[in-house]
Amino acid sequence: GAGVSQSPSNKVTEKGKDVELRCDPISGHTALYWYRQSLGQGLEFLIYFQGNSAPDKSGLPSDRFSAERTGGSVSTLTIQRTQQEDSAVYLCASSIVAGENNEQFFGPGTRLTVL
């Protein structure tokens, strides 16, 4: 596609439910990143994929958070047993490669609200 796409654009869920957020990177981009943007906060790194593997999961805040990437393309971020503090905008980005010149292209984000 022309850019990074994410779905859904908005998600409202009840505390304790599981949610799945999807990211479609730019075609041909091997690196994919997930970030979280909370009100008044910067972008918090969550996880990075190179192909289908995740060399850096250091930003996942708890074991309720997981992500996978299949076919070197689409990625899904799953949050289990959601809590109110999980409410944020979840951003996905992709780059041609990860490394020295890694300009990242961002998607529009998924706004998650946990009631």
Next chain:
Amino acid sequence: AQSVSQHNHHVILSEAASLELGCNYSYGGTVNLFWYVQYPGQHLQLLLKYFSGDPLVKGIKGFEAEFIKSKFSFNLRKPSVQWSDTAEYFCAVNARVGYQKVTFGTGTKLQVIP
């Protein structure tokens, strides 16, 4: 570990005023530096980047930034802002050693008054 500080959280300027947004980073090695911008209702997009070479970098829409290694700074500047520059601006850094995650600052909201 690397970190980024943006000291101005909210800046209000009149059109035609000059802009300078501060960005300082903490990392002992060689870095890549970025400024991203998020216009209201739009995606984050790259404004400019520094990888190597001339420390004065020019980006889109008349923006520029200067990398001052001795001060660990990468301040963003524009001589004359326009109402359309109203947006949130994020400074970011990553270590230039293979893959290193990009660390973002907390952002500066710029409001330009017509």
